[in-house]
Every structure is written in C-alpha cells, then in structure tokens.
Amino acid sequence: MSTTVGFGGSRSARQTNEESPVRAITIEKFGPAEGLALSERPEPAVVAGSVLIEVEAIGVGGVDAVIRRGTLGSSFPVGMVPGSEVAGRVTQAGEGVAGSWVGKRVWAFTGTSGAYAERAVAHLDDVTELPDALRSSDAVALGGAGPVAHFALEHARFEAGQSVLVRGAAGSLGIMALQLAAAAGASAIGVTTSSPERGRRLRDLGATRILDRTAQPAEGDDAPGAFDVVIDIVGGPELPSFVELLAPNGRFVSIGVVGGYPPADFGMTLMRLFQRSLSFATFSLDTVPMAERNAARADIFARAARGELRAVVDGILPLADAAEAHRRMDAGTVFGRIVLTP
Missing domain, CATH: 3.40.50.720 (NAD(P)-binding Rossmann-like Domain)
Structure with a gap:
C-alpha cells in the first residue's frame, strides 16, 4: 500500500490546517491501552494525489494494537495518531484528483497512522468507492x-x-x-x-x-x-x-x-x-498490484451489499473509547472487528 499521507506521515504530508482542528486519538505512551488519549489536532492537509475524508467509521485492527504496545520499536513516534482504515465521505480533492470524488462515500487506507480521527487523508490509490447499500461500519470490517x-x-x-x-x-x-x-x-x-x-x-x-x-x-x-x-x-x-x-x-x-x-x-x-x-x-x-487489490475489494463490497458476504462487527464505540476497544482486543474477546465512530 502507498506511503502514509495522514497524521505522522512524511514532512510534506504533515502540513496541516491550523484553523480546522479535529478530535483524534494519539499514543501518548507505548504499552497498555491506557496510553491512548483523546486530543485535538490540526486538520491534516490534502496533498497532491490525495483526498480529505469526513470519517464515519474507523476499523480497529490487530496491527494498531501491535504498534500501540511498542512492539515494532522506535519507528513510530509518541503522539502519533494510530489506525489505518476508515470509511466516510470525501470533502476535498488534492491536486491531480478529479473533483467528482468530492461527495462520494469511500473506504480508505491511510497508511500505518492517521485513521483514529474525525477527518483523515488518503492517497487516491488507496481509496475505493462504496455501494450505497453498504454501511460504513461494515466497510471497515471488510475493506482491509x-x-x-x-x-x-x-x-x-x-x-x-x-x-x-x-x-x-x-x-x-x-x-x-x-x-x-x-x-x-x-x-x-x-x-x-x-x-x-x-x-x-x-x-x-x-x-x-x-x-x-x-x-x-x-x-x-x-x-x-x-x-x-x-x-x-x-x-x-x-x-x-x-x-x-x-x-x-x-x-x-x-x-x-x-x-x-x-x-x-x-x-x-x-x-x-x-x-x-x-x-x-x-x-x-x-506483493499484489494495486489495481488488483482494489478490484478485489470493490467486488467484496458489492457482494456484501447484495447479502452474499457478511460483515461481522463486534461492537461500535465512540472515538473517545479507543482505549476500551484496545483493552477488548488485548483480552481476546473480540469476534470480528471493533469499529470506532467520531
């Protein structure tokens, strides 16, 4: 998947709009789930080839917990916004992105950070349009x-x-x-x-x-x-x-x-x-070409919208309860996927 373009990405990706703060979860201390904290951050800037998404659902994944525990070492900074998978509506298109994307409901991969927030940025290569019949909470249980x-x-x-x-x-x-x-x-x-x-x-x-x-x-x-x-x-x-x-x-x-x-x-x-x-x-x-990944994901979304595949959501929690979502994951009690909503 493409390089992170949301919170915690490259220098150009970390340019932000200081006048539009968003609520986000940050890792203030690596280790137990209590190290996750709700904070206010500047809105991430849209860079060339990317879109800004008003987030409706956030998938809480196993890799999020691994990063939060600090298992992967110093490559992740304190204060980062975790998460990689969101669903929501595109509100802004970056340079080189067709304006027709604005207003569309999409699933998106934000990289290894940036998803636990009210708004997120993703590269267009990592964005898949959602069928009208598919709920955002179901999309983040299926898309990754x-x-x-x-x-x-x-x-x-x-x-x-x-x-x-x-x-x-x-x-x-x-x-x-x-x-x-x-x-x-x-x-x-x-x-x-x-x-x-x-x-x-x-x-x-x-x-x-x-x-x-x-x-x-x-x-x-x-x-x-x-x-x-x-x-x-x-x-x-x-x-x-x-x-x-x-x-x-x-x-x-x-x-x-x-x-x-x-x-x-x-x-x-x-x-x-x-x-x-x-x-x-x-x-x-x-190892799979991007176009093939996106085609497979779109097919899975279409099949789920038709009722041929089931999205299994263990629970939907507010963004502020991200630590509780991680505690459930650490306890091994989750069946399917936990979803956060801003």
Whole structure:
C-alpha cells in the first residue's frame, strides 16, 4: 500500500490546517491501552494525489494494537495518531484528483497512522468507492481483511472441492477467509477458536469442523482429519501442530503472526513429513498490484451489499473509547472487528 499521507506521515504530508482542528486519538505512551488519549489536532492537509475524508467509521485492527504496545520499536513516534482504515465521505480533492470524488462515500487506507480521527487523508490509490447499500461500519470490517483473505486463498492455489483450515478464524481476517472459502465451494472448512460459543458462530458462517488452539477437535466435534490448505493468522509455538494437519500435497500459507513467531526449527516438521510433498509459504498483500487489490475489494463490497458476504462487527464505540476497544482486543474477546465512530 502507498506511503502514509495522514497524521505522522512524511514532512510534506504533515502540513496541516491550523484553523480546522479535529478530535483524534494519539499514543501518548507505548504499552497498555491506557496510553491512548483523546486530543485535538490540526486538520491534516490534502496533498497532491490525495483526498480529505469526513470519517464515519474507523476499523480497529490487530496491527494498531501491535504498534500501540511498542512492539515494532522506535519507528513510530509518541503522539502519533494510530489506525489505518476508515470509511466516510470525501470533502476535498488534492491536486491531480478529479473533483467528482468530492461527495462520494469511500473506504480508505491511510497508511500505518492517521485513521483514529474525525477527518483523515488518503492517497487516491488507496481509496475505493462504496455501494450505497453498504454501511460504513461494515466497510471497515471488510475493506482491509477481504483482499488479504482473497489473495491468500489464491496464493494457496485453493480450488473448489478442496478442504481448508483457517487458524485464528474469529477475527475479521479469519472470518473473511472462512466465508470466501465457503462461497468458492470448499468441501470442508475447519477453524480454530477458543470457546463453544465462538464455534457456533463460526458454523453459522460456514465452518464444518471446530478445533481448539492446540489442533485438537473441540468438545463434541469429530477428529479434524487432513486439509488441503491451511490459512494461518496466528503463528506462535503451536504452528508445527497445524502443519501436521496437511493432507498430501497440502499448502500452508502464513498471513500473520499475532501469536508470535513460530519455533526456529518448525521447518523440521515439513522435513519429517517429506513424503507428503507439503508446501509452506508466507503471503503479504504488498506483493499484489494495486489495481488488483482494489478490484478485489470493490467486488467484496458489492457482494456484501447484495447479502452474499457478511460483515461481522463486534461492537461500535465512540472515538473517545479507543482505549476500551484496545483493552477488548488485548483480552481476546473480540469476534470480528471493533469499529470506532467520531
């Protein structure tokens, strides 16, 4: 995705309109959620190739929590506005952007900062127009996660009639991978989850097998069997146990490490299972051309507007309650996506 153009971006992007302050959340101290604070900031300036958006909904993502904790080191400054995903209405177009964008409802990626605010700036390459029937809160549950899930399944060479396991299925990314696999004709879809209630909700979305976090069948469920594809959002020390669940010629695609990095010797599991001809890959949306990402996102929005895909919103909180949203994420109680509204 393109370089950040909102709060905390390059020098030119940090030029602001001092006469139009906006309410925003800033990270005043890295670590616990209490380090997030509501403040007033100058409105971000619109630069060439970008648009200003009156924000209606903000997606609270896992990467926001990682940045807030300070896990990624000193590359992020104290006082930054976190967040990367908004939906709202374009109110101003920068140089080189057609004036017809003004007034349109859009989803936008703001970079690695700038979204937790009443107004945000995004480069036009990172903006997708929304169908009239799609709510802004639903857009931020779909817009970031949907293309990653779509292209991860493509990267895994998934085909109709094959089985899929989604590890870490209760977040917005896992929920999208589950739904897209089901819609594409998966023969069976396994998921991992932490409670029977979550398992029931995932079955309602298309899951057919429920596993716990150690790759064992959940209470009352059948043995997991083998899967043609594993889409893994978690990583962590249990990753080798899920490699074991691959069928012959199975493909394992890692798209996140929210549970930490896997053991350094996890590749030995692949070697021990050499005769199964297994494959392990990583996937990042950064490797997909921008035009293809945006086309996939627009298709997902259209399908959701028609009722073919479901946006799962765990809760909608006011912007001032961003710290509470992060506390829920840290506690692992979120199913789907939490949304903030200015």
